[in-house]
Amino acid sequence: MxxxxxxxxxxxxxxxxxxxxxxxxxxxxxxxxxxxxxxxxxxxxxxxxxxxxxxxxxxxxxxxxxxxxxxxxxxxxxxxxxxxxxxxxxxxxxxxxxxSLPPIEGVLYGYAFNITRCEGFMECVSACVKENNLDRKTDTQYIRIFEMEPGKLDPSTGDGQYYHEVPVENKFYMGTQCFHCENAPCTKACPTKATWMEPDGIVVVDYDWCIGCRYCQAACPYYGRRFNWGQAEIPKEEITLKQHYLGNRLRPKGKMEKCTFCIQRTRKGRLPACVEACPTGARVFGNLLDPDSEIRFVLKNKKVFRMKEEIGTDPKFWYFID
Amino acid sequence: MTKIFNNCLIVLCCAIGVGGQAQASEKSFLDEVNMSNEKFDNRSVPVDKLVIQESVLAKEENQDGPFRVLTRKKLIGRFKCSSCHTGKAVTANQGLELTHSDIALKHGQEGQALSCIDCHHVEERNFLEDKKGRKIDFDHSYQLCGQCHFRQKRDWLGGAHGKRVANWAGERVVFNCTTCHNPHSPRFEKRFPATYSVPLD
Incomplete structure (x- = not known):
C-alpha cells in the first residue's frame, strides 16, 4: 500500500x-x-x-x-x-x-407568461424543483406563484404562500422567476465575475467561482436568486442525471443559484421544465430572433408588459393577457 | 460672479448628463429583436428529445408554415363510433352500459348549453360537424372549436394559446384543443396545487 x-x-x-x-x-x-x-x-x-x-x-x-x-x-x-x-x-x-454545450448561433431566448391563463396549479414549480436538483430540505424554489387581487400587478401585494383549491373566483395568478435581464444588475454586482449573460441571453452562474457573498441577490430587483445555506439534499433516485455545467449540476454549499431557463434542456432544443409541465399553456418560450416564433407572435399580437420596466434592466420575460 | 458662473456650469453639465442618459435608455435590445427578420430554421437545431406522441399534419398553417397536432382518435376509448351506431336497435340490458351516461355535458353558457349534435355529426358518427355542415375529423377538432372560439384559435395558430410538445426547436408539434380541454366540460376543474411555497429566507 x-x-x-x-x-x-x-x-x-x-x-x-x-x-x-x-x-x-x-x-x-x-x-x-x-x-x-x-x-x-x-x-x-x-x-x-x-x-x-x-x-x-x-x-x-x-x-x-x-x-x-x-x-x-x-x-x-x-x-x-x-x-x-x-x-x-x-x-x-x-x-x-x-x-458544456455552447449557445446556438442566432438564438436569443425569451419567455412570456399569460396571467389570464395561469390558474395557480403550481405544476411548474414542482417540475422545476425536480429538473434542477433543488434542495428538498429547505424547499428551495426558483419559481414563485402569487395569488393576486384583480387590478394589482405587483406580486409583492399578492399571496405567495397559498395552499387551497385553485383557481379562486375573482383572483388571478402571476409567476415570477429569474427574468434574464439583458442589462442584468446581478452580473455587475459580482466581485468575482462568477455570473454573466451568455450570448443566447441566459444569465448563468459558475458555481465554482462563486464565493457566496450574495451581492447579486441584493442587486436583483426581482428576488430571482437563491442561496445554498447547506449542501442540497435530494433523494438519490430523484436526481436529474442529464446536467449542464452552468445549469442543474449539484451545487456545493454556500453558492448562489437561479433559474437558467433549463440550459441543459434548451440548448438541446427542448422546452424548459416549467413550460413543459404547465397544464394550462400559460407559459410561452422561444427564440426572440426568429420572426416566426411563438414568442415573437405574443410580442406582436398580445398586450404585453414587463415587471419594473422603468428601472431599465430589460428583462427577457414578458407578462401578457388574452 | 464666479459663483454664478460655477452654478451655470453645474446646471449645464447636469443637462448634458441627463440628455446623454435619456439617449442611452432609448436604445434597447428590443430594437435588435424587432429588426431581426431573417428566417431561423428551427430544424437546424439538433433536437435531443423526439416527440413520442402520435401527431398528424394540421390542415392549416401558421406564420411559420405547416405544423403538426397531436392526434385524438386513438385516445377515444370506443372509437370507431360506427361500430355501435349501426342504426340497429339495441336491447335494454346492453343499452345501459353502452349509452354515454358517463358524460356530463358542461359546455356553453347557462341557458345556451350545447347538446351532442351541436358538434357531433348526426348521420356519420365517426365525424364531427360544424355549423356550415362540414364533416370534421376528430384529429382536426380545432376546425370545429374555432368556429365559436375564433380568437383562441387565432392565438393557438400563432402560439399564444396552447403549447408545443417537448421542444421549442425542431418541427412544430402542438397540443390539440382536446389534448388539454375535455370537449364535454372544457373548463379546468378546481383542485389543490401540486406544491406550496415557503417564505424566502
Missing part, C-alpha cells in the same frame, strides 16, 4: 520535473503531489487523505485549480465535465451525463 503510494509520488515528481510549465501548472502539479503524499492536509477544501482515494483527491485538486468557465477552452471544459462526472461516480455512485 505505502509502496504503491511512493511509486505514485515518484511518478508525479518525475512528470513534474520533465515537463516545462508555467507558474499555475507548477502549483497545480505540486499540490497534486502534496495531496497524494501527505495525510496532514485535512482542513477546509483540502480533502482528507484517509477519506478519499488518491484518484478522487487528484480530481478534486485539479478541480480546485481550474479556470473561470468563460476563460476555459472547449478542451478544458470537456476535461472539467469529465472530472465532475467521474467525481460523482466515485463519491455518490451517480452516472451523470454532464454537458
Amino acid at each position: 505505502s509502496s504503491d503510494k511512493k511509486d505514485q509520488n515518484e511518478k508525479i515528481c518525475s512528470q513534474l520535473l520533465a515537463s516545462k510549465s508555467n507558474r499555475r501548472d507548477f502549483i497545480k502539479t505540486m499540490s497534486i503531489a502534496a495531496a497524494a503524499g501527505s495525510a496532514a492536509l485535512t482542513a477546509g477544501c483540502i480533502p482528507s487523505a484517509n477519506a478519499a482515494s488518491s484518484e478522487e483527491m487528484k480530481l478534486r485538486w485539479q478541480e480546485f485549480f481550474k479556470e473561470n468557465y468563460r476563460m476555459m477552452t472547449q478542451e478544458e471544459k470537456d476535461e472539467t465535465v469529465a472530472r465532475l462526472e467521474r467525481l460523482a461516480k466515485l463519491r455518490n455512485n451517480l452516472d451523470l451525463q454532464m454537458s
Whole structure:
C-alpha cells in the first residue's frame, strides 16, 4: 500500500520535473503531489487523505485549480465535465451525463407568461424543483406563484404562500422567476465575475467561482436568486442525471443559484421544465430572433408588459393577457 | 460672479448628463429583436428529445408554415363510433352500459348549453360537424372549436394559446384543443396545487 503510494509520488515528481510549465501548472502539479503524499492536509477544501482515494483527491485538486468557465477552452471544459462526472461516480455512485454545450448561433431566448391563463396549479414549480436538483430540505424554489387581487400587478401585494383549491373566483395568478435581464444588475454586482449573460441571453452562474457573498441577490430587483445555506439534499433516485455545467449540476454549499431557463434542456432544443409541465399553456418560450416564433407572435399580437420596466434592466420575460 | 458662473456650469453639465442618459435608455435590445427578420430554421437545431406522441399534419398553417397536432382518435376509448351506431336497435340490458351516461355535458353558457349534435355529426358518427355542415375529423377538432372560439384559435395558430410538445426547436408539434380541454366540460376543474411555497429566507 505505502509502496504503491511512493511509486505514485515518484511518478508525479518525475512528470513534474520533465515537463516545462508555467507558474499555475507548477502549483497545480505540486499540490497534486502534496495531496497524494501527505495525510496532514485535512482542513477546509483540502480533502482528507484517509477519506478519499488518491484518484478522487487528484480530481478534486485539479478541480480546485481550474479556470473561470468563460476563460476555459472547449478542451478544458470537456476535461472539467469529465472530472465532475467521474467525481460523482466515485463519491455518490451517480452516472451523470454532464454537458458544456455552447449557445446556438442566432438564438436569443425569451419567455412570456399569460396571467389570464395561469390558474395557480403550481405544476411548474414542482417540475422545476425536480429538473434542477433543488434542495428538498429547505424547499428551495426558483419559481414563485402569487395569488393576486384583480387590478394589482405587483406580486409583492399578492399571496405567495397559498395552499387551497385553485383557481379562486375573482383572483388571478402571476409567476415570477429569474427574468434574464439583458442589462442584468446581478452580473455587475459580482466581485468575482462568477455570473454573466451568455450570448443566447441566459444569465448563468459558475458555481465554482462563486464565493457566496450574495451581492447579486441584493442587486436583483426581482428576488430571482437563491442561496445554498447547506449542501442540497435530494433523494438519490430523484436526481436529474442529464446536467449542464452552468445549469442543474449539484451545487456545493454556500453558492448562489437561479433559474437558467433549463440550459441543459434548451440548448438541446427542448422546452424548459416549467413550460413543459404547465397544464394550462400559460407559459410561452422561444427564440426572440426568429420572426416566426411563438414568442415573437405574443410580442406582436398580445398586450404585453414587463415587471419594473422603468428601472431599465430589460428583462427577457414578458407578462401578457388574452 | 464666479459663483454664478460655477452654478451655470453645474446646471449645464447636469443637462448634458441627463440628455446623454435619456439617449442611452432609448436604445434597447428590443430594437435588435424587432429588426431581426431573417428566417431561423428551427430544424437546424439538433433536437435531443423526439416527440413520442402520435401527431398528424394540421390542415392549416401558421406564420411559420405547416405544423403538426397531436392526434385524438386513438385516445377515444370506443372509437370507431360506427361500430355501435349501426342504426340497429339495441336491447335494454346492453343499452345501459353502452349509452354515454358517463358524460356530463358542461359546455356553453347557462341557458345556451350545447347538446351532442351541436358538434357531433348526426348521420356519420365517426365525424364531427360544424355549423356550415362540414364533416370534421376528430384529429382536426380545432376546425370545429374555432368556429365559436375564433380568437383562441387565432392565438393557438400563432402560439399564444396552447403549447408545443417537448421542444421549442425542431418541427412544430402542438397540443390539440382536446389534448388539454375535455370537449364535454372544457373548463379546468378546481383542485389543490401540486406544491406550496415557503417564505424566502
